[in-house]
Structure formats: C-alpha cells, structure tokens
C-alpha cells in the first residue's frame with residue numbers, strides 16, 4: 001500500500017444539523033482520475049473542499065503522501081505548511097475561472113505568480129515558463145501581457161489550468177471544469193485535459209454532474225447522494241452496469257435525454 005497518494009477515512013462534514021457529506025472513504029493512486037458524480041446538493045463540492053484542505057471536517061481524516069513518502073494529515077498541518085502544500089503539490093481548478101485567476105494581473109503574471117510564491121526570482125525564467133505553459137494549453141503566447149478579462153471563457157479556463165500546472169503538482173482538484181462552456185469548446189478542453197493528465201501522470205479528483213465528462217476523463221467514479229457515497233467502481237463498469245438504484249436512475253436519465 002506504499003504507493004497511495006491520498007487516503008480518506010470516515011470523512012464527514014455537517015453544516016449545523018445539515019449533512020454536507022458523511023463517512024466517505026477511499027484511496028487515490030498516483031496518476032489516477034476519480035470522478036465524483038451526483039445531483040445538485042449531493043455533497044460533491046463539500047467533499048472536494050475537504051479533500052483540498054479548504055474546509056475542515058467535522059470528523060474523519062484526509063491524509064496525503066508527500067514526495068518523500070511521508071503521510072501528512074491535512075487537518076493536523078499548520079496553516080503555513082498547508083498553504084505550502086497547496087501551492088506546490090496540489091492544485092484547484094474552479095468551475096468559474098474568475099475564482100481561480102487574478103483578473104487584474106496579466107496572463108503571464110497569473111502563471112508566474114505561483115513560481116514566485118515558491119521563491120523563483122529570475123524574471124526571464126518565469127516569463128519563459130509563462131510562454132511555455134501558454135503554448136501547452138493552446139493559448140497564443142503573444143497574448144501573455146493581456147489580462148484574463150480579454151480572454152474567452154474557454155481561454156480563461158485553460159489559463160487557470162496552466163496556472164495550476166506550472167509548479168508540477170501531483171494532485172489536482174477540479175470542480176466542473178467544463179461546465180458553462182459551449183459544447184465544442186468543452187470537447188476541445190476535455191481533449192486537452194485528458195492529454196495533460198496522462199502526459200504529466202497527474203492524479204485528479206474531478207467533480208462533475210456530467211456523466212459523459214466522467215466517462216471521458218475518469219478511471220474510477222464515486223456516486224454521491226444525500227452526502228453519502230452510494231456506489232463506486234471503474235467508470236465504464238458503473239456506467240454500463242450500475243448496481244445502486246440511484247445510479248441506475250442517473251444513467252437512464254441521460255440515456256433518455
């Protein structure tokens with residue numbers, strides 16, 4: 001079991017008396033893409049915030065194995081260590097790129113900022129990384145000095161992805177990364193994500209309500225309802241042969257759509 005990247009046990013979060021998510025357990029391996037699916041209010045965002053250390057659990061634990069093989073409990077890390085981990089090994093791609101970008105900073109600044117936060121000071125190298133990453137996410141490097149507000153929604157999302165990947169993280173959390181985009185833009189972004197994730201060997205926890213997105217990107221799926229995991233398994237298996245009545249309903253509803 002020494003190769004696991006993330007270990008989640010009994011993870012629970014209440015908001016007052018209301019269940020956000022309850023007793024979630026799973027492990028994630030390096031390079032694995034896990035999709036969390038379920039209807040609105042099922043606890044997907046709560047779980048993602050707990051996993052990325054942006055929300056503290058009521059009970060249970062999230063442990064992350066760092067590059068030295070040490071297990072770190074996210075809740076027990078001090079604020080400074082948690083922030084450092086969030087800036088180096090982890091990344092978060094928000095549904096709305098405006099939540100993940102600094103809108104008053106240039107595209108290059110958005111990408112370079114995370115490198116500077118890690119202590120890089122050489123302007124030429126930081127700009128070089130910005131140009132390189134713009135190209136990798138299919139943005140025109142000549143637009144490096146423009147602000148994100150001059151970019152389309154799909155371009156902003158690609159910039160947000162570049163900002164996250166520039167520090168070479170091992171695990172990325174994505175919250176509905178393709179929703180809100182035109183279908184053709186969505187398809188192109190999915191292709192790009194799939195290519196980046198496999199070439200970089202990234203592990204991803206992806207929240208989506210779109211089962212087609214889950215099938216394209218994820219190796220494994222976890223189906224949530226009412227804050228609890230009702231089914232988990234390989235994506236194709238869950239979608240082609242769902243066991244839980246709720247998953248059967250979800251799958252049949254998209255087949256009818």
Ligand SMILES: Nc1ncnc2c1ncn2[C@@H]1O[C@H](COP(=O)(O)OP(=O)(O)OP(=O)(O)O)[C@@H](O)[C@H]1O
Pocket residue numbers: 015018019020021038039040041042043044045046047209
């Ligand atoms: N800040 C909060 N305060 C109180 N209740 C909350 C809060 N955030 C979430 N909840 C509740 O927790 C439950 C799970 O919500 P969550 O946002 O995690 O679901 P979701 O599956 O991500 O939904 P959506 O797909 O609509 O974003 C819901 O009942 C929601 O009302």
